[in-house]
Amino acid sequence: MGGAVWDQLVGQRQVVDRLQRAVAGDMTHTWLFTGPPGSGRSNAAVAFAAALQCEQGGCGACHSCRMVAAGSHPDVRVIRTERLSIGVEVVRELVRSAALAPAGSRWQVLVVEDADRLTEQAANALLKAIEEPNDRTVWLLCAPTVEDVLVTIRSRSRLVVLATPTSAEVAGFLVRHDDCPPETAAYAARASQGHIGRARALARDDATRRRRHEVVQLPLKLTGLGACLASAANLHDIAKEEADALTGEHDAREKQELDRAYGVVERGRRPREYSPALRDLEKSQKARAKRRHLDVVDRGLMDLVSVYRDVLALQVGAPGELVNEELRAELQQLAASSTPEVNLRRIDAVLEAREQMLEFNVPPLLALESMMVALQLSPS
Numbered sequence: 001m002g003g004a005v006w007d008q009l010v011g012q013r014q015v016v017d018r019l020q021r022a023v024a025g026d027m028t029h030t031w032l033f034t035g036p037p038g039s040g041r042s043n044a045a046v047a048f049a050a051a052l053q054c055e056q057g058g059c060g061a062c063h064s065c066r067m068v069a070a071g072s073h074p075d076v077r078v079i080r081t082e083r084l085s086i087g088v089e090v091v092r093e094l095v096r097s098a099a100l101a102p103a104g105s106r107w108q109v110l111v112v113e114d115a116d117r118l119t120e121q122a123a124n125a126l127l128k129a130i131e132e133p134n135d136r137t138v139w140l141l142c143a144p145t146v147e148d149v150l151v152t153i154r155s156r157s158r159l160v161v162l163a164t165p166t167s168a169e170v171a172g173f174l175v176r177h178d179d180c181p182p183e184t185a186a187y188a189a190r191a192s193q194g195h196i197g198r199a200r201a202l203a204r205d206d207a208t209r210r211r212r213h214e215v216v217q218l219p220l221k222l223t224g225l226g227a228c229l230a231s232a233a234n235l236h237d238i239a240k241e242e243a244d245a246l247t248g249e250h251d252a253r254e255k256q257e258l259d260r261a262y263g264v265v266e267r268g269r270r271p272r273e274y275s276p277a278l279r280d281l282e283k284s285q286k287a288r289a290k291r292r293h294l295d296v297v298d299r300g301l302m303d304l305v306s307v308y309r310d311v312l313a314l315q316v317g318a319p320g321e322l323v324n325e326e327l328r329a330e331l332q333q334l335a336a337s338s339t340p341e342v343n344l345r346r347i348d349a350v351l352e353a354r355e356q357m358l359e360f361n362v363p364p365l366l367a368l369e370s371m372m373v374a375l376q377l378s379p380s
Helices: 013-023 041-053 063-070 088-098 120-131 167-178 182-192 196-204 206-221 225-261 274-316 325-336 340-360 364-374
Strands: 030-034 076-079 108-112 137-143 158-161
Touching: 013 041, 013 158, 030 041, 041 063, 041 076, 041 108, 041 137, 076 088, 088 108, 088 120, 120 137, 167 182, 167 196, 182 196, 196 206, 206 225, 206 274, 206 325, 225 274, 225 364, 274 325, 274 340, 274 364, 340 364
Parallel strands: 030 137, 030 158, 076 108, 108 137
Antiparallel strands: none
């Protein structure tokens, strides 16, 4: 597929070919990378940024490629948010940077992950920058779909659409790059539904596999109102456990760095400026924890959808492996005790809960309780 910076892009040969042509001279100043979760849109944008700085078009081994990979290249900025949105002040600061010439001889590249999280004010500030671009500045925006960004922004962007890689492609990647046993790689590829980061976590971590197994077992337990409410609490707690595991170490490290910066550790006392800085840090960490919890709940909901899709596949006799192949016997029982119409309604109930949490800010536990009641098994 080309140079080494592209090696992390699984199943994206056409995208790589197109980006390599751009590096060779077919350039524009604003790009919009879209694709479902886990397709690698952020990885593609960062690989493209490295290739634009590399004398060999993305060798992966030179100083520029290594600096981009490490996040330390002076002409490449990757903007990630741990919050639920990206505010206008962040974008205005980026716009000021975009007006400057790059430090080196090539491009200044600004990668905005989660461009779908731009507030309206932030999106309008960005639009003004891309309407009159600096000759040597490139914006790389990432979002799930083109509909997630302003029409006026996407009309000025060159679209790059990434597809979900196949299970075979993901499994092959895990075997080649992570030295993963083929059987574990095959399971992780199926269970992740093409999400590379999720597949790697499932392949490497017993706790991640255990938590997912608990989630996909929930549809089999919804035998009454009490069981539905208990399952909602269980899913909520499973998500919190994983979110806390992801954020706890990071939060502790940030607190240590803050203490060190203000001399709290060395001097044993807190200067006046420390308390406001600590409040800001705690506010930021709280916002990040909320987003992380929602992200993990959302992943759990998509795991539930995979269960009902598997049941539908069994009911209509679709060929091929199930996502949850290890649960085939239990899913056959669900298929025998329901109809395709019932399972389509169950999928709609899961997607409605997802929308309530992500779009309308309904408390997760409340949305999950309502969803579980809608998923309740019919009396046999």
